[in-house]
Amino acid sequence: MGRVKHNMVKSLGKRTSSSVSPTDGSKKRSTLQMDLEVLECPICFETLTKPIFQCDDGHLACSSCCPKLSNKCPTCAFPIGHIRCRAMESVLGSISIPCPNAKFGCTDNVSYGLESTHVKECIFSRCSCPALDCDYTGSYRNVCKHYYSYISSRSTPLxxxxxxxxxxxxxxxxxxxxxxxxxxxxxxxxxxxxxxxxxxxxxxxxxxxxxxxxxxxxxxxxxxxxxxxxxxxxxxxxxxxxxxxxxxxxxxxxxxxxxxxxxxxxxxxxxxxxxxxxxx
Missing domain, CATH: 2.60.210.10 (Apoptosis, Tumor Necrosis Factor Receptor Associated Protein 2; Chain A)
Structure with missing residues (x-):
């Protein structure tokens, strides 16, 4: 699962984010490019989520990996799982990306790493027809119309x-x-x-x-x-x-x-x- 996620993120290329311009006292936003791989846990390749931990030498790990590693950094063997990396947590919290359903009409921006949670609630999410021999997907309303038409057109009961x-x-x-x-x-x-x-x-x-x-x-x-x-x-x-x-x-x-x-x-x-x- 981690490797699939890793490959999917690589295929996204680079995303734009925001930074603060130091030219005056007001906060100005400028766009920059970021490789999304830096936002993955280097151990399981899943998206980093709070809390994020670091060892004494600065190597990162997600909260799920730390106990599996017996709280020992696999890179340098220093203890890991006790020191929060607040800087990376702030970076992660500042990044948002378009909803995966943007092509279907959703205009929401989603905090990076929370796409799957948003999709469960997004009104534009694709639903699947419950018929076992049908691979149709669409909005929940279209699925209802499709299903009724689908079963009505069949000569044998579905x-x-x-x-x-x-x-x-x-x-x-x-x-x-x-x-x-x-x-x-x-x-x-x-x-x-x-x-x-x-x-x-x-x-x-x-x-x-x-x-x-x-x-x-x-x-x-x-x-x-x-x-x-x-x-x-x-x-x-x-x-x-x-x-x-x-x-x-x-x-x-x-x-x-x-x-x-x-x-x-x-x-x-x-x-x-x-x-x-x-x-x-």
Whole structure:
């Protein structure tokens, strides 16, 4: 991962930054060129982020690498991980670059090293179609339109989908082996994904919205309930995950856990309620 990042940064060439002109007492900005490789940890080649440490001889290392090195500089063997390099932290904090989605219309400048965080929230970020055999990407609204057109044009079922009514409890019937069911909010151009993950002793059920985590999209909560032999288990999430691409890896958070002993075959029937969260 580090080497891929290193090569990507090299391909960017040089970026412009700002400096203060010493010609008078006022602060004037002038452009300069900087090789972005100097902003990488020389050990893992990832972008340096605060805190940045240096050894007694001035060699740098990121906070993640210091413990792996037993706090010993690999260049000179001096101790490292105790002295902050405030100068490099100031340099890093002063640099901003255009959003990776600039070509799609985003005009924001992003602090260097925080591009991936911004992309998760950027309204211009590309989302992926949830269909397994489709590689279409686009804005979350275009993905919704594309998906609905895509499944409507197929002669054989892609996977189960249903239309969404907010605040109303709807029955979600799906085979656990199908792994995914899509709920379409065609009015607001949003896709919601219900996923099942069969593990050794249980099934995980989670719900996500295919969209960036932008305030312009909105925030959603949901409730899942499952009833078997008169007993009901319920899971509530006040903040539904918003994702750019569907993952088929078992989630580490925000899911309902149903033991195998509570299942009745492959058919899973749950009650789902999705609500828009009013933001103030």
């Amino acid at each position: 996977h189960h989908y249903a239309f969404l009514l907010y605040k109303a409890s709807s029955t979600v019937r799906m085979n656990i082996s199908d792994k995914i069911k899509i709920h379409v909010d065609y009015t607001n151009e949003l896709l919601f994904v219900v996923q099942c993950f069969r593990e050794s002793y249980s099934v995980c059920v989670t719900v996500s919205c295919i969209a960036p985590s932008s305030a312009k999209v909105g925030k959603f909560s949901y409730q899942l309930s499952y009833t078997v032999d008169g007993d009901t288990m319920t899971y509530e999430s006040p903040d539904m995950k918003r994702i750019l691409k569907v993952s088929f890896q078992t989630p580490l958070e925000k899911f309902m856990l149903i033991p195998h002993s509570s299942l009745r075959g492959d058919l899973l029937e749950t009650k789902l309620t999705i609500k828009k969260v009013i933001q103030v």
